[in-house]
Amino acid sequence: MLRRRINRLCGGDEKRLDSRTIYVGNRPCPDTEAFIPSKFCDNRIVSSKYTVWNFLPKNLFEQFRRIANFYFLIIFLVQVIVDTPTSPVTSGLPLFFVITVTAIKQGYEDWLRHKADKEVNKYLVTVLEDGRSVRKESEKIKVGDVVEVVEDETFPCDLILLESSREDGTCFVTTASLDGESNHKTHYTVSDTEKDLQALTATIECEQPQPDLYKFVGRMHIYQQEQEQEQELVVRSLGPENLLLKGATLKNTKKIYGVSVYTGMETKMALNYQGKSQKRSAVEKSINAFLLVYLCILISKAIVCTTLKYVWQSKAGQDEPWYNQKTQKEKDTNMYLKMFTDFLSFMVLFNFIIPVSMYVTVEMQKFLGSFFITWDKDFFDPEIEEGALVNTSDLNEELGQVEYVFTDKTGTLTQNNMEFIECCIDGFQYRYRDTLSEVDGPVNNQQQNAGQEKEELFLRALCLCHTVQVKEAGSEVLVDEVDGMDGLLPQPEQETGFIASSPDEIALVKGAMKYGFTFLGLESKCMKIKNRQNDIEEYKLLHVLNFDPVRRRMSVIVQNNSGETLLFCKGADSSIFPRVRPEEVDRIRMHVERNATDGYRTLCVAYKKLSAEEYAMADAGLMEARLALQDREERLISVYNQVETGMSLIGATAVEDRLQEEAAETMEALQGAGMKVWVLTGDKMETAKSTCYACRLFQRGTELLELTVRTLKDEDKKRDVKLKELLQEYYKKAVLDAPPVRPGVTRSWSTANQDYGFIVDGATLSLVMNPPCDDDASQNKSFFLQICQSCTAVLCCRMAPLQKAQIVKMVKNSKGSPITLSIGDGANDVSMILEAHVGIGIKGKEGRQAVRNSDYAIPKLKHLKKLLLAHGHLYYVRIAHLVQYFFYKNLCFILPQFLYQFFCGYSQQPLYDAAYLTMYNICFTSMPILAYSLLEQHISIEILLHNAALYREIANNAMLRWRPFLYWTLLGIFQGLMFFFGVRFLFSNPALQDNGQVFGNWSYGTIVFTVLVFTVTLKLALDTRHWTWINHFVIWGSLAFYVFFSFFWGGIIWPFLKQQRLYFVFANMLSSVSAWLVIIILILLSLLPEILLVVLRKPRGHHSQQKKQSQSNVGGNQSPESSTRPLLMRTFSDESSPVV
Amino acid sequence: MMASSYSAKEEDGHHSGPAGLGAATRTRKPDNTAFKQQRLPAWQPILTAGTVLPAFFIIGLIFIPIGIGLYVTSNNINEFEIDYTGTDMSSPCFNCSQNFSWNSTTPCKCVLSFYLDQPFESNVFMYYGLSNFYQNHRRYVKSRDDSQLNGDERSLKEPSKECEPYRTNENKPIAPCGAIANSMFNDTLDLFYINPSGSKTQIPLNKKGIAWSTDKRVKFRNPGGSNPNLTAVFKDTAKPVNWHKPVYELDSEADNNGFINEDFIVWMRTAALPTFRKLYRIIQKNNNMTPTLPRGNYSLEVTYNYPVRSFEGRKRVILSTISWMGGKNPFLGIAYMTVGSICFFLGVVLLFIHHKYGNRNNSSDIAS
Secondary structure, three states, X not given: OHHHHHHHHHHHHHHOOOEEEXXXXXXXXXXXXXXXXXXXXXXXXXXXOOOOOOHHHHHHHHHHOOHHHHHHHHHHHHHHHOOOOOOHHHHHHHHHHHHHHHHHHHHHHHHHHHXXXXXXXXXEEEEEEOOEEEEEEHHHOOOOOEEEEEOOOEOOOEXXXXXXXXXXXXXXXXXXXXXXXXXXXXXXXXOOOOOOOOOOEXXXXXXXXXXXXXXXXXXXXXXXXXXXXXXEEEEEEEOHHHEEOOOOEEEOOOEEEEEEEEOHHHOHHHXXXXXXXXXXXXXXXXXXXXXXXXXXXXXXXXXXXXXXXXXXXXXXXXXXXXXXXXXXXXXXOOHHHHHHHHHHHHHHHHHHHOOHHHHHHHHHHHHHHOHHHHHOHHHOEOOOOEOOEEOOOOOHHHHHOOOEEEEOHHHHHEEEEEEEEEEEEOOEEEEOOOOOOOOOOOOEOOOOOOOXXXXXHHXXXXXXXXXXXXXXXXXXXXXXXXXXXXXXXXXXXXXXEEEOOOHHHHHHHHHHHHOOOEEEEEEOOEEEEEOOOOOEEEEEEEEEEEEEOOOOEEEEEEEOOOOOEEEEEEEOHHHHHHHEOHHHHHHHHHHHHHHHHOOEEEEEEEEEEEOHHHHHHHHHHHHHHHHOOOOHXXXXXXXXXXXXXXEEEEEEEEEEEEEOOOHHHHHHHHHHOOOEEEEEOOOOHHHHHHHHHHOOOOOOOOEEEEEOHHHHOOOOOOHHHHHHHHHHHHHHHHHHOOOOOOOOOOHHHOOOOOXXXXXXXXXXXXXXXXXXXXXXXXXXXXXXXXXXXXXXXXXXEOOOHHHHHXXXXXXXXXXXXXXXXXXXXXXXXXXXXXXXXXXXXXOOOOOOHHHHHOOEEEOOOOHHHHHHHHHHHHHHHHHHHHHHHHHHHHHHHHHHHHHHHHHOOOOOOOOOOHHHHHHHHHHHOHHHHHHHHHHOOOOOHHHHHHOHHHHHHHHHHHHHOHHHHHHHHHHHHHHHHHHHHHHHHHOOOOEOOOOOOEOOHHHHHHHHHHHHHHHHHXXXXXXXXXXXXXXXXXXXXXXXXXXXXXXXXXHOOOOOOOOOOOOOHHHHHHOOHHHHHHHHHHHHHHHHXXXXXXXXXXXXXXXXXXXXXXXXXXXXXXXXXXXXOXXXXXXXXXXXXXXX | OHHHHHHHHHOOOOOHXXXXXXXXXXXXXXXXXOOOOOOOOOEOOOOOHHHHHHHHHHHHHHHHHHHHHHHHHHHHOOEEEEEOOOOOOOOOOHHHHHOOOOOOOOOEEEEEEEEEOOOEOOOEEEEEEEEOOOOOXXXXXXXXXXXXXXXXXXXXXXXXXXXXXXXXXXXXXXXXXXXXXXOOOOOEEEEEEEOOOOOEEXXXXXXXXXXXXXXXXXXXXXXXXXXXXXXXXXXXXXOOXXXXXXXXXXXXXXXXXXXXXXXXXXXXXXXXXXXXXXEEEEEOOOOOOOOOEOOEEEEEEEEEOOOOHHHOOEEEEEEEEOEOOEOOOHHHHXXXXXXXXXXXXXXXXXXXXXXXXXXXXXXXXXHO
């Protein structure tokens, strides 16, 4: 009956495509009539993109999907098809170069992937086949195979654990290569499968592969043969604790057997490594905008030239004078077609204005530049022996543009290094003072004690209600290897080590230990604790109601020796208080709130005796929910909620979480740099507020605007009405009454203004973001946003992970689309890390998920200061300069060529030789700017770090706005005009040599080109503030190379070249004094406005003055200076003002 | 191993480098080298009023004298220019220009007389100038075959496609092919000094040394190696359509005939602008006592072969002496003087600004 029902269910499940059925050992199971051979993919991992055969077409296709490459391809094709002024080589060669380099790089990476794949795929594993162990290549594992894995081996595919060499049916794994968490995780065998794997007949039903590493639902049908009789069907639920993931490593366990459920590309590991969304930086957007401008310039130039050409040709005798007849083909061409090809020819002639090499250089700059972050030894943390990690180099410059910093509290602002401080049992406070004096028992501050019974119940609860594991004695070697979260804590009893997923739990267990209750470990579902009398108590662990951030609590159901079933629950006060008897709450609430204001993390502990019926009901409910394939999570939670009611509160704990090193200094520096710091935490408001004060995010003078459930509580009005009122009030206060802020100067500069801090909690936030009724919703939202934006610091507490992302998104999409940065260390920060423009992961204690999903990872919060203020600032300045310079140098490169058209009958005659056209961007002018963009420090790193306000100078994309762009463009136009007309006037008499011989058009172009190369290089030299030997080498080197190349290029009659246009042109040019003189004066004249501007700008810039002084080591000038600076700035820079 | 190999995939092959590196450095401390820590010793120049002001003054002080020198030099150059296009009725060459036809066998001659009011002391260079002649037109510039001109036998038989429509004539390859060669300037200019007595003395014109020596020696070479018999070498080729005589009859002297004829080489160096001059002849100074061209009356005899009226061009003859900076061109002198003055002026202004505002700046710094 039951079976039939299940069968029906199975059938139904099979038809729905979202589950799969696996036959363990690929043995047909008695129930299903026909054994359907598996049609799952094999265990071959293919991470490579290409094969030898499809590499070329596929790679080329991918590359030409990029808009820039495609544009250059079009230009190239036009050159090939149409009769254009420059040979296809001029644009084909750079394009070919770029494509080839990229292809080689991608090919190499793919080859590495092939190699890695091969290594994985050919790895020999042991598979049980018909009772024998067979060594097989890993790629030949099929779904349903039973695989044997020994200690320290990685799992070849996703396995359901069937049998373990450990007695309790567990095994330990580390998932270091999956998510970087190196702690041991316990996985469990499916019960009833351990007896005889050969005889096991079972099917597994589980969901289709999905990438979430921490989710798995399935169930196992076991057909037990009971002495030739009818088989008995047993159903077991399968969850993530039964699933061993490919890529994880078996630890501490000799051998396990498991049946493969997901293979090859369907393993969770493979599914997880598929593309992360690409973030684009603001600089890239600017580049695209500038590109559009230049494209317009290009097209308008081509149109102007084409039009003028036909106007010019309409005059008699101009189009086809006797000395310059057209070919027959040209004469036959249709007039409109001719016009069109002329237009294309002009496009090709001027196309160098948008250079291929800019993309290459920008990519190279980003790629190479990001090494400096990984190389920085200041980011090296001796504790974890790691430095910074760069996951994407696309966002380097974005680090210099951050306006909003969203930070997590736990583990980010604080150390997540928990220490048990005190507890409160039944309303009485227990403070554990000193390890030395009062080891033997709790101290009662108030000369009162809770009853002995309550006290012990509380401590038992602490000892039982957790998922901590005891590190085995004898595995002491592992202490260093595993994530040593307890190694940092003072360990009173060295032989015990604990492993847990959260440091709070360890702190609590240790706290209980200090009070005399020691948790000894979990053995075959039996928890042992040693009580004060040194007796061992045993509890049978019936169920663990897991912790999750939404429920914010966890429970265990245990059975003690006397057969009583107890439920212990611990969790945040907000999630416990509604579930306990209200009369108990008040006594404890006081303590909890006081602890919270002291900055401690508080947890409340409650318990409940379960009657046999209650337990049976709960047990059944849990079993059912666990077996569900659909909505298992939801069902489980609803069961949990049912069980965890009507508990009685025993007490509360307070755990201290110390601030990260230099957290306050870092925060202050960020605020000084004009960034707004928002703390988004799941923690209590009081705790979070105290952390904010400790971090100096809130100052004493800061007026706090609170928008929380508490302030919304009002008898007379409904919540949303009150919310609106409050919002309007705060809006008036913070936004309207505040004096208008001058752009660039943020509030904290002026001490006269009142600082506001804004506090909002998750519940209220959801009221604002997702209002029940739609009217005023958008107004509320905009009020809220504006209040937030005008406050110096915002604290959002009680946030669910998704709400964090919501906040980030709201700010990100607000007016002006400010650049946001999220920093966090835990899995609950992942959503906001992914959402923000720049995501920073802290290599903290809460696993590696944040790091994996981040763009940059740093070991400590304090490193953020240097990452933003120094690296970010420099990268931004470098790349902004790089971009502007590239557009500028190509404008003054092409402008003379454009002007020349007016003097050559609009015939598309290039001014420069093809070699110069090609080499200009590749060789002559590319290296200096690359070196500049990697090495420039216009302000030294020390000064940047000491003077956070310098960060404001580049805020709002300051160097890539239209004004600087216009400046650079005008400079380019000015110089282009200089180059062309200077030489033009010189050539009014082309007899420039002292032997009376004359120069021709190629000499003209070469003189212009020489002036051009020298000017743009010297312009860069003028801009360079940090001359290392590399800069010297590259700048003077590329000028020397230009001269050398020109001699060489003109020194030989080149075979295979159709025209020897430059033969001895350069040498002859140098033999002319006039050419020298004109080159010198044109370079000087072109640079004159630049020099003038530098000189004129200097006295005005406040910081440049400072820079100068500190750079020239005039140490004494700093102190009078700082007194002029506003108060907030002074507070920290005076503290830390060494003489630079 | 797995993790790093996959991270490459995750990045979609774009930037796996840093990630890979990050994995590599995971276990070791970053190197403490100056380069990696961005602490390379560096020179940090700062452009301040203090450093720039003297530079302005120095530039001003150097450039103004140079400018004056250049200007004076340019002014000291004697240059005389005469237009002989013959568009005017009054011009002696009017008839020649009107009656021009490609097929005429008898050359049209005209004589222009002019008066030099200053003696030309040093070597005099004789240029012909053309206006509105687009030697820099793209179709024109590329219409040549440099390997043919370099004596390549194959290109002589089979000229480059670029030479169209001046590539072949009557199924014979044209040598030299192309529009440039075809339109070679072929007026003959002779200069006579009219003695005060009224008799004419022909002034010897040197036709050597007018082309770039590198062109003459290397870039242009006659085919057939050292074969002195150019007629034989060029026998299977046609002359350019507009030429009156084939290339091997350009000059009587062997080392100035064929492709290495200097007039031809000069013409083949295409001009930069539509108004240009090209060196025609050099009048060598004979002795130190008499000027090369004394003051007086001269007559210029033109054999008018080259039509320019169809494209409204002009033809000029220019007589000029040459200084170390080339021909007469006041531009450089003026430019140097202007820039020098600007720099000097800016220096003064900046000094004033610096003195006035710089002081206030400093005092405010100290006072506060």
